[in-house]
Amino acid sequence: MDASTPKPPRMPKAILFDLDGTLVDSAPDIAAAVNELLAASRLPPLSVAQVTGMIGGGVRKLVERAFAASRAPLAGEALDRAERDMAPIYLRHLTRLTRLLPGAREAIVHFSGAGIPMAVATNKPQVAARTILLHFGLFERLGALVGGDAVTHKKPAPDALLAALEKLGVAPADALMVGDSISDVKAARAAGMPVALIRGGYTETPVEELGADLVCDSLLDLPAALERPAVAA
Structure with missing residues (x-):
């Protein structure tokens, strides 16, 4: 210092x-939200440990990292849509x-x-x-x-x-x-x-x-x- x-x-x-x-x-709830989003795209779930490593940077960065880890990377308008889809899902997984x-x-x-x-x-x-x-x-x-x-x-x-x-x-x-x-x-x-x-x-x-x-x-x-x-x- x-x-x-x-x-x-x-x-x-x-x-x-x-x-x-x-x-x-909050990692378990965040993982649940991520996996609900991925399931809508017929992608397999990620583990809580995997999602924990994706936390930081906000929801958009979380979505981007999750799809990249699922070997279905998103960018541009596709990422915009996924982020919009994630918004209500995210709010359903906050305190359980x-x-x-x-x-x-x-x-x-x-x-x-x-x-x-x-x-x-x-x-x-x-x-x-x-x-x-x-x-x-x-x-x-x-x-x-x-x-x-x-x-x-x-x-x-x-x-x-x-x-x-x-x-x-x-x-x-x-x-x-x-x-x-x-x-x-x-x-x-x-x-x-x-x-x-x-x-x-x-x-x-x-x-x-x-x-x-x-x-x-x-x-x-x-x-x-x-x-x-x-x-x-």
Whole structure:
């Protein structure tokens, strides 16, 4: 970490969370949606593990990767149609198989009680993300939610992070992005803010190799990690 890279504040003035792979394990529901879409094209199902590796980049990228993995690659208008077909399917598979990841509720409750504003910045469509957060009783504790369809450029671009911080009224250098993948790291760096990664998310590369300022085993460890002197700016 060079001198120009922001360091994680001892306790940030705001925290942004990724959703899929950070707060929730949504891979089983996403796989179910993907397989329903593939079945309509008479293509065989993909495993949850296969689909997990395709998460990140939004619904369009998910559809593109799924058809490519099924040896039926799509582009142009064909991909446009598949993305439109996926929209209602995706919304039918949001909370049946999705589960909160360890420490997610505890971390949100902790930081809420400490008066630290929070937001979710995700590539998931806004309506889908809101439905999941409402389902788990987390939405009301957030100051903002920015989905992938609410900004011009999805992560790893910084748009969603900057939009969320604007809603919270906090400068990037005073906030912390919490995610699970290289997309979150790149988005945070582009936004000019420090980033923490949680193990066990949707990345094939070990989180220690992704260049985060802080790595935690789970969200249960995040509050204490931010309070340790070694993490202070």
